[in-house]
Amino acid sequence: MTQPPEVRVTLPAALLALFPGCPAQHRLRADTVEGVVYALDAAWPGMRARLCDGRPALRQHIAVYVGEERATLDTTVPPGADLSIMTAISGG
Numbered sequence: 001m002t003q004p005p006e007v008r009v010t011l012p013a014a015l016l017a018l019f020p021g022c023p024a025q026h027r028l029r030a031d032t033v034e035g036v037v038y039a040l041d042a043a044w045p046g047m048r049a050r051l052c053d054g055r056p057a058l059r060q061h062i063a064v065y066v067g068e069e070r071a072t073l074d075t076t077v078p079p080g081a082d083l084s085i086m087t088a089i090s091g092g
Contacts (some may be wrong), residue, residue, distance in 0.1 A: 004031040005079030009040070014087045015051075019044045033064055034073040036083055051085065061088045 009026040016022050022044050030036040034056075041048035053059050057073060063086045064071045066078075077083060 004029040004035060005077070005081075007036065007077050007079075007081045007083055009036055010082070010084045011040075012085060012087045015047070015085065018050060019047060022047075030077055032073070032077060033058075033066065033071045033075045033083070036077060037073065062086070063088050 006027055006029050009028060011022065011024055011026070013024070016024060026040070026043075028036065028039045028043075030039050037048050037051050040051075051059060051062050052073070058064060064075075065084045065086070066075055066081050069075075071083075
């Protein structure tokens with residue numbers, strides 16, 4: 001069985017504040033955005049609940065980009081990809 005590719009993941013400061021000691025950048029193995037979320041949750045329990053709702057889908061105010069493309073949990077993550085998780089800003 002082959003391992004998923006290694007990807008680089010960058011987390012937002014707002015999320016880091018909830019997980020003391022969690023680094024802003026990670027290198028982990030996953031082949032989908034959902035795999036990235038599960039890998040982060042394995043290292044930092046509770047992170048999945050902060051990123052996803054019960055459908056499951058990404059929470060309304062969480063945006064994930066693979067490279068420059070907006071992603072969903074089903075999005076494939078190519079080998080060596082840069083994945084950024086951001087908190088969306090809303091207001092009126």
